[in-house]
Amino acid sequence: MRYAVFGLTLFLCAVVVSQSACAGDRESVAARRGVDGAVVFVAHDYGFTGPDRLPAGLTTVRIVNEGQDLHHIQFLKLLQGKSATDFRAAIAADPSRLPGWVQYAGGPNAHSAGRQAFATVNLTEGDYMLICWIPDKNGVPHVALGMQKALSVGGGKAVKASRPTPSIVIKQVDYQFIFSRPVESGLQTIDVVNHGAQPHEVVVVKLFQDATVRDVIASFEPGASGPPRGELVSGITAIDKGSRVTFTGKFEPGRYGLICFVPDAVTGRPHFLHGMTTEFTVE
Known part of the structure; x- marks a missing residue:
């Protein structure tokens, strides 16, 4: 691979x-x-x-x-x-x-x-x-x-904006996602803060029936057969240590997963192979 x-x-x-x-x-x-x-x-x-x-x-x-x-x-x-x-x-x-x-x-x-x-x-x-x-x-x-x-x-009038008030905070560490509270259905404003030593991203996947995050990842491996087992719905691209980014996402009831695909600085392996995935249910 x-x-x-x-x-x-x-x-x-x-x-x-x-x-x-x-x-x-x-x-x-x-x-x-x-x-x-x-x-x-x-x-x-x-x-x-x-x-x-x-x-x-x-x-x-x-x-x-x-x-x-x-x-x-x-x-x-x-x-x-x-x-x-x-x-x-x-x-x-x-x-x-x-x-x-x-x-x-x-x-x-x-x-x-x-x-x-x-x-x-x-x-x-x-x-x-x-x-x-x-x-x-x-x-x-x-x-x-x-x-x-x-x-x-730069070079113009600085933006004086306030960060949207988050309903949830996701803390990124090496190699884990930590939620401040469960995700509820509806439009959510989510803060992502990287407390890890490496860059991390958040890929939010809505899982299809009976699928797991591992099934989703496996369904996209070379040579895999059958349709994908989930769909991308929101998230953020990679941020460095100490950074904070806010995103909005609409969550319908169902099963979801978070994945970080960023390669490890030491091993070169994607962070999901180090355990940086999680699953959760939206009621």
């Missing part, structure tokens, strides 16, 4: 099987804010359209998937004075891994074609890349197909 540096590759490649460059014109943040105040990025196969600059601060981001494949937004802050040109060169040299000089800043996790997802992230001043790390049906990460967009944060 081949593990990519950042998660979802095993899981989503099979989803893609079962299921263009970014626009060049600069857009202001005002032009891309929805009526709810969220900054809107539209995902295509394979690129993003949306603002090139944002003010620093808490920012609610909405991804609108107008492609045929699954897409998500991973914000990556560029460190050590690196630029978008450096990032593109690193991906061209080795599309199977992300460079070590990026900081994982989260974002709304994967959603299927025609759907939307939200996450509230704290963007500090600096240069970023928006990427989609989900693979196509051939296993090539979308970022290597051009699904990457440079973003400059």
Whole structure:
């Protein structure tokens, strides 16, 4: 089994099987804010359209998937004075891994074609890349197909926004998810805080009847037969130690699972193989 540096590759490649460059014109943040105040990025196969600059601060981001494949937004802050040109060169040299000089800043996790997802992230001043790390049906990460967009944060009036009041807090540790309280049915606002030493993500999967998280993972292994045993419904992309991101998700009654696919910094094995999964029931 081949593990990519950042998660979802095993899981989503099979989803893609079962299921263009970014626009060049600069857009202001005002032009891309929805009526709810969220900054809107539209995902295509394979690129993003949306603002090139944002003010620093808490920012609610909405991804609108107008492609045929699954897409998500991973914000990556560029460190050590690196630029978008450096990032593109690193991906061209080795599309199977992300460079070590990026900081994982989260974002709304994967959603299927025609759907939307939200996450509230704290963007500090600096240069970023928006990427989609989900693979196509051939296993090539979308970022290597051009699904990457440079973003400059700062240089304007800082956003003075308050973080949405969470109904639930999920604490990430190495290698476990810890809920502050049970998840109830309906629309939930969930804070995710990384208390671990490594980056972690949250992939929320609605389990089909009699399925377990392990069944879901196994159903997407190479050579597996039959349909997937669950569907992606919400979550956040990877965040670094000490980071906090908020997302909203609608939970219907049923069984759910959480999975972290981020590869371990030491073993290279996905965190779910270290036990970073859980299941829960929504009444």
